[in-house]
Amino acid sequence: MPATPYYLIDKSKLLRNMEKIAYVREHSGAKALLALKCFATWSVFDFMSDYMDGTTSSSLYEVKLGREKFGKETHAYSVAYSDGEIGEVIENADKIIFNSISQLTRFGDKASNIVRGLRLNPQVSTSSFDLADPARPFSRLGEWDVTKVEAVMDQISGFMIHNNCENDDFDLFDRMLGNIEQKFGSLLSRVEWVSLGGGIHFTGENYPLDKFCARLRAFAQKFGVQVYLEPGEASITKSTTLEVTVLDTLFNGKNLAIVDSSIEAHMLDLLIYRENAKVLPNTGDHAYMICGKSCLAGDVFGDFNFEHEVKVGDRISIDDAAGYTMVKKNWFNGVGMPSIVIRELDGTERVIREFDFTDFVSSLS
Numbered sequence: 001m002p003a004t005p006y007y008l009i010d011k012s013k014l015l016r017n018m019e020k021i022a023y024v025r026e027h028s029g030a031k032a033l034l035a036l037k038c039f040a041t042w043s044v045f046d047f048m049s050d051y052m053d054g055t056t057s058s059s060l061y062e063v064k065l066g067r068e069k070f071g072k073e074t075h076a077y078s079v080a081y082s083d084g085e086i087g088e089v090i091e092n093a094d095k096i097i098f099n100s101i102s103q104l105t106r107f108g109d110k111a112s113n114i115v116r117g118l119r120l121n122p123q124v125s126t127s128s129f130d131l132a133d134p135a136r137p138f139s140r141l142g143e144w145d146v147t148k149v150e151a152v153m154d155q156i157s158g159f160m161i162h163n164n165c166e167n168d169d170f171d172l173f174d175r176m177l178g179n180i181e182q183k184f185g186s187l188l189s190r191v192e193w194v195s196l197g198g199g200i201h202f203t204g205e206n207y208p209l210d211k212f213c214a215r216l217r218a219f220a221q222k223f224g225v226q227v228y229l230e231p232g233e234a235s236i237t238k239s240t241t242l243e244v245t246v247l248d249t250l251f252n253g254k255n256l257a258i259v260d261s262s263i264e265a266h267m268l269d270l271l272i273y274r275e276n277a278k279v280l281p282n283t284g285d286h287a288y289m290i291c292g293k294s295c296l297a298g299d300v301f302g303d304f305n306f307e308h309e310v311k312v313g314d315r316i317s318i319d320d321a322a323g324y325t326m327v328k329k330n331w332f333n334g335v336g337m338p339s340i341v342i343r344e345l346d347g348t349e350r351v352i353r354e355f356d357f358t359d360f361v362s363s364l365s
């Protein structure tokens with residue numbers, strides 16, 4: 001057993017998501033690209049690539065990672081490309097999606113040897129977090145003015161529209177797509193492909209996959225387009241835990257347990273969105289606040305219930321720890337970086353990466 005902390009990626013759990021993605025591809029005709037911004041732990045890409053069509057990216061480095069480690073279709077997108085990186089992005093992508101008409105105008109000719117597209121912003125989204133809402137006031141994420149987009153239609157063959165956020169409600173997805181059809185229908189019938197982005201929680205339990213497939217197929221037929229999905233969270237949800245050990249316990253009006261990890265350093269997204277971590281089954285009479293070991297006062301994973309008293313040396317598994325965690329981990333406080341461990345389909349565990357003091361030093365200068 002490796003020393004904690006470590007992220008434990010369980011391939012049999014990952015497989016459940018992959019099989020649902022493969023089902024959707026087969027029954028809807030849509031293609032599915034892994035959104036690397038959410039999950040870029042390339043040691044499992046070989047496994048995932050049997051079930052998905054490729055990757056989509058947010059930067060030069062992600063596009064290169066997708067091409068090198070995942071293969072298949074490689075989509076490039078970025079909020080803004082620089083003069084210095086655009087050449088290498090084009091070299092490494094099959095398709096490039098510009099965020100604005102001005103970026104398309106500036107770099108479109110350079111990219112004329114690959115497929116080109118533009119991001120559209122329907123100005124409505126399912127996000128309840130202002131921080132993650134692509135339709136927030138003054139959003140820079142995509143074009144919305146149909147007249148302006150019409151003027152550049154000769155330079156593009158498709159669109160990307162990302163306006164769902166952890167949306168597990170099929171009816172809401174259906175309404176969002178209806179809105180897109182209404183707003184951008186005249187443009188959609190003039191292109192060959194449309195990516196509907198990520199944020200659709202279709203691998204979750206009880207999601208009506210057949211209705212989803214039928215809706216995607218109807219959309220594709222209506223406009224004569226190849227549909228793409230860009231699942232990040234949906235690809236890896238519930239596949240991974242963060243394994244930690246209790247280092248100390250205190251009572252300060254509440255039972256506290258301090259673990260050898262940090263929400264700030266190792267599950268930053270939860271802190272940013274002010275959400276609790278998940279510890280299962282979260283039952284029993286012993287309530288503890290599980291705290292990280294950084295000096296940030298609010299470095300708290302959450303309050304959880306346990307069947308037994310929590311003692312120094314106990315192991316705790318923080319659930320659902322794959323998405324927006326490993327891609328955002330940092331060296332705050334010099335807290336030891338979790339190793340990455342894969343549990344194979346036969347149950348054996350393999351440490352694929354450990355980090356030590358030299359990694360900490362080399363991340364600084």
Ligand SMILES: Cc1ncc(COP(=O)(O)O)c(C=O)c1O
Pocket residue numbers: 035037038162165166197198199200230231232233234
């Ligand atoms: C353009 C785009 N595609 C895909 C995704 C992946 O979203 P999720 O991880 O919620 O599926 C995002 C997330 O922000 C995105 O901005």
